[in-house]
Amino acid sequence: MARKKLSYSYQLSLEKRLTDFFIMLAGLWTFSAQFFKYVFVPPYEIYEIRKHMNELGIKTFPIVSVTGFIIGLVVAMQTQPVLARFGAESNLPGAVGISIVRELGPVITALIFAGRVSSGIGAELGSMRVTEQIDAMEVGAINPFKFLVVTRIFACTFILPVLTIYVIFISLFGAYVAVLLVQNMTFEFYLGSVLKSVEFGDAIPGILKTFVFGFIVGVVGSYKGYTTTNGTEGVGKASTTAVVVSSLLILIFDMILVKITLWLWPTV
């Protein structure tokens, strides 16, 4: 009897989770559509966008600097013995450069950005929702979606590519430090080897996909915060799920975008 009850409640909770999941997908879709509806309508809230770019992007520089440097260093340290096994140690700068520019740089930056920014947006908008600040805006004849959501999504979409380019350079520098530990190589020679190996087809898709990742972080964080219910408990939940969902979506979209890239540039 107890087992029957447990299985029934498990079924109910599974059903609820699935329903919640599809509601969330529909909500994210609506949020994205609304973003495109309002982003081109004045006023353009330039001051707010600049403020968010500073808050969400510039303040992320320290953490991505450290992470980027370590990632570059570790990737080079891990790759070096493998290449040495095949007598291809001279290809180290090129191999590390390609993996950082094509995949590691964009994805790692996006995941760190999601962890820091998506949860921040979720918590900030969530607390505004539960303390009726969003309602106050609406009653004051101000469109809260345009003022709070559109500006944040826009800032995330355009600041992440900048961060990614920065992280790529920092990671390449980290990799150079690792190379220095085993080989005596000048920085000019190292950079020359990297640039000789990394082609246009490696760099551009890697950077372009970060616009999509930035958009995902902005939309998910805003959606989770804007639709928060259940008081402070809801704010915590919004903040946590924003990170989980945006990280997951970044990885899923990365897979799709890599496939599209390979289809568009088959020689890459």
Next chain:
Amino acid sequence: MLRIENLSKRFDSKIVLDSVSLEANDGENLVIFGRSGTGKSVLLKCIVRLLEPDNGKIFIQDIDVLSLKIKELNELRKQIGFLFQSAALYDSMSVRHNLEFPLVRNFNFTPEEREEKIISVLEKVSLLDAIDKMPSELSGGMRKRVGLARAIITEPKLMLYDEPTTGLDPITSKEISMLILELQRSLKMTSVVVTHDLLCAEIIADRAIMLNEGKIIFEGSLEEMTTSNDEFLIKFFKHEILNKSETSNA
């Protein structure tokens, strides 16, 4: 000024408002009483369409609020002030920017005119000293005053108060009530005040309504309401009067 006809609202299976009809005349202070969870705040939120009612009609200055498109609704909202229970000040903005925000967004005032208005409303609520403070630096009573200043800075014709004295000590509560009355008289606004604070109602009410389980069970003057023989009203006000006398003794 405000007319509500047969307004109903339910959340899932729970009926929160059940065919509520009421009127607030020009320049009148209408107080709505009721136990917690009887739909008082829901009623206020329906008036400004923060919540969409299931049935009924709402007229503000003979405009059918529920038939308005979003642009028209926003034009109407510019003439309505709303003081939220928590004051709902924007955390990230100073007091000055909280007050400036609706002026910059919705009106074409020059910076000098805006500054003049900000100073004038802050003087009205006796908080000029707090002009550059952040909401987190203000006490509960100060937050309510700033919330009130923000609501009246656009000189609304209709003012809605959601439990303006909840969570405040009796002295601050009385000060806020006096302030509401003073502002209503000087700005000649129509006010709808949701509260269970009898002291507040005694100061500001021209007329009172009792809401219970989503229905209006009494409408009249505050005196008629507090001296009524209705069992529910006796029970409700006995508790409130006890609270009030405890407060005065303290």
